[in-house]
Amino acid sequence: MKAKIYVTLKPGVLDPQGKAVAHSLHDLGFDDVADVRQGKYLEVELTTPDKKKARADLEEMCKKLLANTVIEDYRIEIE
Template sequence: MKARVHVTLKNGVLDPQGKAIGHALESLGFAGIGEVRQGKFIELDLTENDPERAREQVRQMCERLLANTVIENYRIDLG
């Protein structure tokens, strides 16, 4: 089973990487750009095929390694 995890900064947490992308796009001539936020996208192949157990396993991975839950949110998609 495949799991996809999005890790994004919580609202209100400064995102210097996103800001740098925004400035770079503007200096390339792109107009009409508001906020830019950059997050991480992680794809995992799991041998677990039960969706409930797979989701719980990935949730633990997020809590323990993939996300810093003080400043980041995570979203898990299976399938």
């Protein structure tokens, strides 16, 4: 099965890259852009058919490596 993992900066953590992207969008005329937050997207292929185990493993993966929980949140979607 395939899992999609979204890693995003926690609210309140400054995101200078997101700010730079927002500036650039403004320069292109997208005046409605209020803010941009940049994050990471990972696809993880798993061999187990057990969704419950997969979710538990993915949680551990996020906590141990994929996200730095000092500054980042994560969200897991399993297909």
